[in-house]
Amino acid sequence: MKFATWNVNSLRVRLPQVLDWLETHPVDVLCLQELKLPQDKFPLDAFKELGYQAQWAGQPTYNGVALISKTEGTEVQRNIPGFEDHQQRLIAATYPSSAGPIRVISAYCPNGQDLDSDKYIYKLNWFAALHDWLQEQLEQYPLLAILGDYNVAPTDLDVHDPKKWEGKVHVSAPERAAWQKLIDLGLHDAYRLFDQDSPGFSWWDYRRGAFRRDAGLRIDHALVSNALKPHSQACYVDKDPRSNEQPSDHTPVIVQFNL
């Protein structure tokens, strides 16, 4: 099995690229973020024509997440239970595998904007709520993967210019502590389970020729549970879509399992 995550920064604009990518890179579940689509504008038929099912949580203008899958997910959960949130940032569903049901989560963690912003407080609160809910989910679903745009670069290895980013949003100590709390639940950063010959950047700023200079961040991640870890076979970034005409500023991250 393969799962992937891709922040598409508007599914309306990026739909042809997503369909092209799925045709050439079939996966069992593709987690999308930043649909920027109202719930009733999701292009379900386009995915069905490719043989995929889809479940999503949309809202106008901002946010929005989806699970595109070969088989339709069950036990679908939108947003974090008990966490009052008008922003559509999370969707979870269960899929069959040879080792039993796997819980897959597509997450668009808040950006935070700046350390002195209300949005930064919201980001930390969101991570705290995610942590508590994941703890319950892991008890219920030992095989669990949560993929998405975390808007956190876990270490300086994940930052093109750590000095320039020092203390800023995406790398600040409280954000990295929130990430570590997720890891401490018994989750593993799939990219770091394997020898890598690239920093694994998954996002490059549209400005200043950042992609050409490889001035990126590794902020899109796949976390796998203790029980799923031994089934993990590879994790890699596909940089190609970042070279497309009219690209998203993020590119897909893929994790492969022997299931």
Added chain:
DNA sequence: ATGCCAGTATTTTACTGA
């Protein structure tokens, strides 16, 4: 310190992103 670029909504800019 700010805009650089991109998308959206409304518009002749503002907001957000990261």
